[in-house]
Amino acid sequence: MMTHRRELSVAAAYAALLAALWxxxxxxxxxxxxxxxxxxxxxxxxxxxxxTLVILTRQIDISIGSQFAICAVVAGLxxxxxxxxxxxxxxxxxxxxxxxxxxxxxxxxxxxxxxVVTLATMVGLREALRWTTGGEWVxxxxxxxxxxxxxxxxxxxxxVVAAAIxxxxxxxxxxxVAAGRAVYxxxxxxxxxxxxxxxxxxxxxxxxxxxxxxxxxxxxxxxIQFIDVQTNAGAGFELRVIAAVVVGGTxxxxxxxxxxxxxxxxxxxxxxxxxxxxxxAEAHWDRALQGAIVLAAVAIDSVRGARL
Amino acid sequence: MTHERVLAACLGLEIVLFTIIxxxxxTLANAGEIVRASAEVGLLAIALTPVILTGGIDLSxxxxxxxxxxxxxxxxxxxxxxxxxxxxxAIATGVAAGSLNAALVSRLGVPPLIVTLGTFSLFRGLAEAxxxxxxxYSNFPAGFLFLGQGTIGFFPAxxxxxxxxxxxxxxxxxxxxxxxxxxxxxxxxDGARYAGVPVGRRVGAVYVLSGLCAxxxxxxxxxxxxxxxxxxxxxxxxxxxTAVVLGGTSIFGGRGSVGGTLLGLATLAVLQNGLRLAxxxxxLAGVVTxxxxxxxxxxxxxxEGRNRG
Numbered sequence: 001m002m003t004h005r006r007e008l009s010v011a012a013a014y015a016a017l018l019a020a021l022w023x024x025x026x027x028x029x030x031x032x033x034x035x036x037x038x039x040x041x042x043x044x045x046x047x048x049x050x051x052t053l054v055i056l057t058r059q060i061d062i063s064i065g066s067q068f069a070i071c072a073v074v075a076g077l078x079x080x081x082x083x084x085x086x087x088x089x090x091x092x093x094x095x096x097x098x099x100x101x102x103x104x105x106x107x108x109x110x111x112x113x114x115x116v117v118t119l120a121t122m123v124g125l126r127e128a129l130r131w132t133t134g135g136e137w138v139x140x141x142x143x144x145x146x147x148x149x150x151x152x153x154x155x156x157x158x159x160v161v162a163a164a165i166x167x168x169x170x171x172x173x174x175x176x177v178a179a180g181r182a183v184y185x186x187x188x189x190x191x192x193x194x195x196x197x198x199x200x201x202x203x204x205x206x207x208x209x210x211x212x213x214x215x216x217x218x219x220x221x222x223x224i225q226f227i228d229v230q231t232n233a234g235a236g237f238e239l240r241v242i243a244a245v246v247v248g249g250t251x252x253x254x255x256x257x258x259x260x261x262x263x264x265x266x267x268x269x270x271x272x273x274x275x276x277x278x279x280x281a282e283a284h285w286d287r288a289l290q291g292a293i294v295l296a297a298v299a300i301d302s303v304r305g306a307r308l
Numbered sequence: 309m310t311h312e313r314v315l316a317a318c319l320g321l322e323i324v325l326f327t328i329i330x331x332x333x334x335t336l337a338n339a340g341e342i343v344r345a346s347a348e349v350g351l352l353a354i355a356l357t358p359v360i361l362t363g364g365i366d367l368s369x370x371x372x373x374x375x376x377x378x379x380x381x382x383x384x385x386x387x388x389x390x391x392x393x394x395x396x397x398a399i400a401t402g403v404a405a406g407s408l409n410a411a412l413v414s415r416l417g418v419p420p421l422i423v424t425l426g427t428f429s430l431f432r433g434l435a436e437a438x439x440x441x442x443x444x445y446s447n448f449p450a451g452f453l454f455l456g457q458g459t460i461g462f463f464p465a466x467x468x469x470x471x472x473x474x475x476x477x478x479x480x481x482x483x484x485x486x487x488x489x490x491x492x493x494x495x496x497x498d499g500a501r502y503a504g505v506p507v508g509r510r511v512g513a514v515y516v517l518s519g520l521c522a523x524x525x526x527x528x529x530x531x532x533x534x535x536x537x538x539x540x541x542x543x544x545x546x547x548x549x550t551a552v553v554l555g556g557t558s559i560f561g562g563r564g565s566v567g568g569t570l571l572g573l574a575t576l577a578v579l580q581n582g583l584r585l586a587x588x589x590x591x592l593a594g595v596v597t598x599x600x601x602x603x604x605x606x607x608x609x610x611x612e613g614r615n616r617g
Contacts, residue, residue, distance in 0.1 A: 060421070112605045113559050115365075115421075119546060120598040120605075127594025243425060252419045284441040288433025294426035295412065302416040 006249030006301065007261040013297075014268045017275060025278040033274065039156050039225070041270035042163035043218035045263065047241045048248075049170045050214035052262045053207045055245055057187045057200075058254025059107060059114040061208065063122035064215045064241065067099045068234030070129050071219035076138030076229035079145045085224075088145075092223075093216035099125065100212020104205035122238070129231060138229040146227050159221045166217065171259040183207065187254030243290065244269045247297040269293065311556035311608060315571045318600070319578060326582030333585050340464045344456075344532065346577035347466035348373065348525040348541070350570075353548040354477045355521035357569045358514040360552050361481065363494040363561025364420035366515060368409060369522045369548060371432035373541035376401045376526035378435040381445025381536030391452050399523035405431060406519015410512035420515075428545070435538040445536040456531025466528050473521065478566040490514065494561020550597060551576055554604050575600070 021028040028034075047064055054061050071092040078088035099121070106117045147155025174180035182203050185193040190200040223229050248265025250257025272293060273286045327334040352369045359366045376398040384394035405427065412423040458465045481487035492500040493507055501507050530536045555572030557564025580593045 106602065110606060111609060112602070116553050116559050116601065116605055119549065119553075120601040123546065123550070123594050124598025127591040127598070131589055131591035131595070239425060239428065243429070246422055246425070252422055282437075282440070285433065285437045287429050288437050291426045291428065291430030291433050294422070295430065298418045298422050298426070299412060299416055302412075302418050 004258070004260075007258060007264065009300070010248055010261060010264045010268060010297065014264055014271070017268065017271060021275055021278060025275075025280075028275065028278040033278075035156060035160075037271055037274055038160045041266055042159045043222040044241060044244060044270055045163045045266045046166050046214050046218040046221060047211075047237070048244050048262045048266045049167055049259060050207075050211035051241045051245045052248075052250050052257060052259055053170075053174070053183055054114075054211050055187075055242075055250050055252060056183050056254060056257055057204050057207050058190070059204060059207070060242070060252075061103060061114065061118045061211050062238045062242070063099075063103060063118040063125060064211065065234040065237040065239075066122045066125035066129065067096055067212055067215045068219045068222075068237050069231060070099065070125060071096045071216040072223040072229050072233045073129065073133060073138055073231055074216075075220050075223050076141055076145070079141050080138060082142070085144055085148045089148075089217075089220045092220045093213050096212040096214070096216025096219070097209055098212070100209040100215070101205075103212070104208030107208060108201040108205040133231045135231055137231055141228060146224060148224055155224065159225070162217075162221060166214070167259060167263060174259060179203070179206070184255055187256075189255070240269065240290070243294045247294055311604070312565070312568050312571060314607065315555065315568070315575060315604070319571060319575045322575065322578050322582060326578070326586060330582050330585035331587075333582055336462055338581065338585070340459065340462065340467075342574075342577050342581045343467050343470065344464040345581065346573060347464075347470050348529045348532075349544050349547045349551065350470050350573050350577075351473055351521045351525040351528070352518075352544055353551040353569050353573050354474055354566060355518040356548050356552050357477065357555075357557060357564060357566050358481055358487070358490050359420075359518050360549075360557050360559065361490050361494045361561050361564050362511050362514055363497065364413060364511065364514070365424060365549070365559075366409065366420065366518050367424040367545050367549075368405070368427040368431055369518060369525075370541040370544035370546075371428050371430075371435070372402060372405050372519060372522040373526045373529060373544060374435040374538055375405065375431045376523045377530050377536040377540045378438050378445075378538055380526060380530055382438065384448065385445040385536075391449060395527055398526050399520060402519040402521070402523025402526070403516060404519070406516040406522070407512075409519065410515035413515060414508040414512035432538065435540075439538045441538060443537075445530075446534055448530065448534060453531050453534055456528055456533070466532075469524065469528065473524070474566065474570060481566050486510065491562055491564075494558075494563070496562070547576065550601055554601055556604070556608070558608075 051061065051064070074095040075088045075092035078091045079085060103118055103121055106112050107114045143149065148158070150158060174183065182193065182198045185196070185198055186200040186203040193200045219234070222233070244265040245262045246252060247268060248261035248263070250261060269290060272289055276286055276289060277283055332338060352373070356366055356369065379401045380394050380398035383389045383397045384391055389397070409423055409427055412418045413420050455465050460468070481490065489500060489505040489510055492503065492505060493510060497507060526540065529540055551572040552569045553559055554575060555565070555568030555570070557568060576597060579596060583590065583593050
């Protein structure tokens with residue numbers, strides 16, 4: 001119980017928010033609105049899974065916003081070229097893998113600090129994308145692109161289910177597969193992990209590659225909700241994902257945290273925005289509220305003496 | 309220092325290159341333009357240097373610039389305060405916000421990355437809320453706009469401000485014991501504590517200073533653009549961090565210089581300006597910046613060989 005103190009407090013905070021909504025604005029719980037919140041949260045959750053692993057290994061990746069944009073554009077262009085949706089989606093994920101591998105190589109193989117590496121790739125990739133696309137959206141996509149041709153309701157359900165499956169699989173693997181334990185060990189003390197026979201550099205490379213793949217998937221889940229692909233997609237995405245993971249209890253110093261916490265963190269931040277509107281506040285307080293939630297979460301932790 | 313010499317050589321190369329391929333690059337007027345365009349980011353980067361030297365970071369400076377700009381706009385255009393008073397309000401906002409960062413980092417011990425991640429959203433969010441996301445303040449008096457758009461002899465009006473701040477920070481970091489303690493804190497926080505350095509106070513102070521400079525930068529920004537909006541300074545924090553790291557300051561702290569930051573800033577500013585004058589796409593600046601940053605890091609790793617991962 002004690003080891004999950006943080007996850008429990010976030011869950012309690014989320015429950016409090018839902019309770020407030022239940023009493024003040026019960027219309028929030030209309031199926032249509034709940035569905036919208038979940039669909040919006042799905043890409044955030046998928047990327048949040050990847051980011052949790054990255055932060056667990058004591059690294060960070062602030063380039064996923066730019067990766068997101070590139071993967072979305074790749075998916076759009078492949079679909080436009082006539083490829084079937086599953087292939088276009090796979091292409092987007094592959095693009096994410098390549099970009100993640102770039103980060104991973106610079107951090108793990110050469111040993112450069114991840115915050116600066118991903119700062120560089122964030123700027124470089126975003127500008128390279130804008131240069132090659134001229135800022136133009138990818139339009140005139142085939143009809144099968146939106147909702148993968150499944151239609152709106154099945155498509156939406158599919159998006160949420162896909163995110164849930166990804167979360168469940170990685171959550172299970174993190175606990176029960178040796179590679180999962182290696183992630184925690186690398187973040188706790190990479191040198192000790194190495195001496196114990198693990199390969200921390202490979203682990204770090206791996207989490208960046210996985211981050212890229214999941215960013216690609218998140219981009220697909222997001223892109224298929226619309227009929228064209230914006231080339232400035234994903235702006236600010238990385239900070240929202242990091243905020244959700246941190247609020248969910250994963251320590252920025254590595255080695256501590258869980259996917260359960262990240263799930264609650266994602267739900268909390270994804271609900272906070274719409275909740276504002278239902279509680280009668282104006283939408284332009286959204287960003288301030290997100291920042292306040294992050295600060296409150298970490299400040300409370302600190303005051304209670306938890307190691308951040 | 310090897311790093312600074314290489315960077316200076318890079319800068320020299322850029323200048324030569326752009327003189328050849330650009331039109332009207334090597335003129336006094338253009339040099340003034342470069343200073344004018346980079347003054348705000350410059351202030352942020354200079355103030356960010358001691359923050360990063362202590363092993364911290366401040367992602368909120370761009371958002372804080374926006375908040376201070378909006379406060380200035382509201383104070384002078386809506387509340388009708390005299391410009392000088394509104395300017396004081398803007399700077400006070402910067403100091404207050406910097407103090408929030410300082411309190412969370414030094415008193416509560418929350419990692420600076422997370423604190424400033426939160427305040428990055430909070431500050432801009434407050435700016436957006438105050439302007440309902442859309443309001444835009446303009447019609448400032450000509451005397452104020454001179455600060456951003458006028459010239460004093462050959463120099464743009466921002467130059468004296470930039471020079472004063474640069475000199476001030478250089479003296480603080482490199483010529484005072486306080487500056488020395490900042491480096492010590494970044495090198496080894498516990499070691500500094502055992503050596504009697506008041507770590508909490510010093511760390512807190514650099515964030516307050518950063519906030520103050522964001523406030524000053526907001527005034528330059530509003531004077532240059534003639535308007536105060538909630539989207540001011542978007543992306544500035546990244547450019548500032550890039551300038552600092554490019555200039556040789558280690559992201560982990562303990563090593564670096566204000567001079568390096570100025571060189572890094574100049575390299576980036578000349579790059580953007582030169583590409584524009586050479587009629588090359590602006591995006592190329594971003595790509596080259598990213599490559600330079602990685603090259604600088606890689607070179608550092610190779611030459612100094614210090615393994616502080």
